[in-house]
Amino acid sequence: MVESNAARLDSIFHALADPTRRALLRDVSAGEKSVGDLARPHALTLAAVSKHLKVLEAAELVARQRRGSFQIVRLNAPVLHEADEWLAYYRPFWSTRLDALAQHLEQEPEGESR
Amino acid sequence: MVESNAARLDSIFHALADPTRRALLRDVSAGEKSVGDLARPHALTLAAVSKHLKVLEAAELVARQRRGSFQIVRLNAPVLHEADEWLAYYRPFWSTRLDALAQHLEQEPEGESR
DNA sequence: GTTCGATTCAACCATGTGGTTGAATGTACC
DNA sequence: GGTACATTCAACCACATGGTTGAATCGAAC
Numbered sequence: 001m002v003e004s005n006a007a008r009l010d011s012i013f014h015a016l017a018d019p020t021r022r023a024l025l026r027d028v029s030a031g032e033k034s035v036g037d038l039a040r041p042h043a044l045t046l047a048a049v050s051k052h053l054k055v056l057e058a059a060e061l062v063a064r065q066r067r068g069s070f071q072i073v074r075l076n077a078p079v080l081h082e083a084d085e086w087l088a089y090y091r092p093f094w095s096t097r098l099d100a101l102a103q104h105l106e107q108e109p110e111g112e113s114r
Numbered sequence: 115m116v117e118s119n120a121a122r123l124d125s126i127f128h129a130l131a132d133p134t135r136r137a138l139l140r141d142v143s144a145g146e147k148s149v150g151d152l153a154r155p156h157a158l159t160l161a162a163v164s165k166h167l168k169v170l171e172a173a174e175l176v177a178r179q180r181r182g183s184f185q186i187v188r189l190n191a192p193v194l195h196e197a198d199e200w201l202a203y204y205r206p207f208w209s210t211r212l213d214a215l216a217q218h219l220e221q222e223p224e225g226e227s228r
Numbered sequence: 229g230t231t232c233g234a235t236t237c238a239a240c241c242a243t244g245t246g247g248t249t250g251a252a253t254g255t256a257c258c
Numbered sequence: 259g260g261t262a263c264a265t266t267c268a269a270c271c272a273c274a275t276g277g278t279t280g281a282a283t284c285g286a287a288c
Contacts, residue, residue: 006133013131018276019120022200029207035235048277050236055275069234069285077207084201086136091198093143093191132246149265162247164266169245183255183264 005082008059012083015059020044021052025075028062034070119196122173126197129173134158135166139189142176148184 015021024038039049053073056062060079065072129135138152153163167187170176174193179186 010131010133013127017124017127017131019124075207077204080201080204081208087194087198090191090194093189094195
């Protein structure tokens, strides 16, 4: 559906594969925050948090915007929707609706790669 | 809910952050496969595929079982459900139901860490 | 324009990743 | 028990990651 889906999923899942980054994402889901605000609750240097934010930004999970001398970070949730759509393919496999599974398997497996 | 949720999500999302591993997962979703079967369509050595499977197995996304001289790999979909549950928290943010979002934000953000 | 606060950059370090090759293991078959 | 096949292990490589520290940048305020 989307063009280079695989590379996008790479960066999204990679960004989510770190507990600090998931925590940052959760923190920022409560509303816009400056980098300093985001760093404060974590036992990390600002530079480290800045790097994590760069990973989240590369995956477009957050967006930055300068406001005065602050960098304001906000959640970009629709990107998580892409991960959700990838997962959706497997939903029939953990739900108990085996008939749905059978029907599911007749379809082509959604072309992410190649 | 689960004990060390964060570490599990780390390994799950990390496993999903590679296109080869996502492809292997999709391949194995069509039914049990030997390692050789799984390796064939990919332009990789068997050893490389074996390593990828080890990552998927560490995340418990697949399970192995010896059958004769073959290693049979099968999907363990319920683990994907854990990733799905993590994502569920963010669903209100990309859906347009902003009233749901407001209600959502009043709740505690689900304790994965600390 | 200097100083202060917020953030990033650069260099460095230890460790992990994804791949290779070639040897080793394990099971089946004759 | 030897041979063939399926898979893994070990060693190696180049490169990415997650963290640090200290210098550099950028905007605001005096």
